[in-house]
Amino acid sequence: MLLTYRALKRASLAKKLGITAPNGIDESSNVRIGGIDQWISIRGEDLSNPVILEIHGGPGASNLIFIPRTRAWERHFTIVRWDMRGAGRTFAAGGPAGQGEMTLDRVYQDALEVTAYVRERLGVARLLLVANSFGTVTGLRLARNHPELYSAYVGTDQNVIDGGRDTSSYEALLARLEKAGKKKELAKIVAMGPDRTAWSAHEWADHAKIVTTTDPLTYDTMKTVVIRSLWFSPFHTLRGLRMYLKGMSFSEQLGPQAMTIDERAEGTSFRLPFFIFQGDSDVLTPPEPAHRLYEQVTAPVKGFALIRNASHFASFRHPDQFLDLMLSKVRPVVSG
Template identity: 25%
Template sequence: MKNKSNRLIYFEEYVHINGIDQYLFHAGTKYDNPVMLFLHGGPGFAESTLSYIFQEKWERIFTIVHWDQRGAGKTFTKNPDKCPTIDLMLKDLFEIVQYLKIKYNKQKIILFGHSWGTILGSIFIKKYPDEVAYYIAVGQVISMFQNERVGYEKVKELALQSNDKKSLKELEALGDYPGNNYGINFKKESEKLRKVQAKYGLAVNSNFSAIMGLIRSPIFRLSDISALMKMDKVNKEIVEFWSKFDIRSESSEYKVPIYYILGKNDWQTPYIIAEEYFKKINAPYKKLYLIPGAGHMTMVDEPNLFFDALADIRIVENVVN
């Protein structure tokens, strides 16, 4: 792994967390910068391998730590028989936060959640608010059922406007989507929808260029492809939990500052649902950033605007605290 920019902090490691060796990737430019723990999406889609695409500017103002969760990426490769549950993952996350606090001599850690990572993150900050400086959510999941319904209606509207008979037929085949599906069946049906959404730029497109982006990563290993191919099988229990998630079933009271960064063209986790929920949040401080032209991979789609939002959060936190 080459450190082309000669960063002060730039290394991979396996740390023994909650009974197994788990993978962390650290990158930053100053030891006194706040530490941000990146909670990736999926479930099971480790974004550490893609971090080189979007985060170099972030490293000026944060030390970023990527964790390949239990059942994902290099942690899964190391522990192929250790299937995750939500309780195990929350305990994993708690122990990693303790490890990072000691390693970097910090009182608290920033949590950054993307997609599935926002489910894990929003549960964690309710359970352990004293461990977290503040929470940044990108593609915040509010209700999986409503997300899918709204995303379906949006792409159907565009397909009708375009008289796209092929896409309309594919949508019709999904029936009364999302219906009563949960777990792996729910995920399989959602993947069919994603293919149609991607055609209209409403969801992440898993095309050739995306795969090449993964392979070009300085921390890529062939085993990362295998981990991606097996992620649904190992994450069955987590996918069941994910498919039924609705953040509105819990109180909207939070004890940590909350920041949402939403892509205005994100219909995979529709921004309009997160925007509506955000209005109801009661927190010590909250702020929402809406990024025009950005979709679900908000930080990749509009990297400069995304960095501006992160830089503003740093300024706000310095003022507030």
């Protein structure tokens, strides 16, 4: 019965996702990027719209599963969704042995190759960077270093690693676990300590899991938005679901590599419009550090906004709010 309902729901979603507009696009394929085949999807109802390049989070968490939730975005933007090495269909096609070099530097170079491919394929000069969660680590570097390739930067679930100096979110987690009487989880976090640069890949993943499952709003978002989107994804078979989750586990090795990054040391001067749209109740990437970074950024145009009643995955829990921000704050800048 459960699988029958899943099949019916997937078929219904697939029907709603069809793009029939005469100037629309709906194509997806493996493209040779960084020496391996990587999955790239391009969808939108009007090729004259601004082109978004999504830099997904996780690591290893493809955004393809959210297409049914973000379908309305495709009326106003052409959206390029790329499954990075170690993620989604890229991982499923090559398996662990076929992912090549798993480093943040390699992912950054891959992103530049994807950018070049999309610019040539669609005949556009610049792409609009939209990075979420762990993808904001790479997204910031792309925006900072290559304003000639991108029309603006939008970060959501924005990570601020800060060279490990800011331990406020760690301390907030300790307080929340103590107040809730979560002794087992509290002992784990205390044993790990506040120095994220010393965490192993397993500890890094454990921390994210504990943060997610012990905050009611984040946990509800995981169940109703993330897991539900994954289970009913029209783009993933049951094998595809298993490979999706295996890809996330495989990609955990990228997590600790990011923990020594200091965004301020790398530079807060951006030569392109800069926006951060953050969940107002995000405990995984809290809005306060994101706003402090935003305040220090210099850019031709910049904007910061909170997505109401949102934890992590803010843009996917409230895709309507996110779209409103994109249309009111970002699109006039990149179209002008």
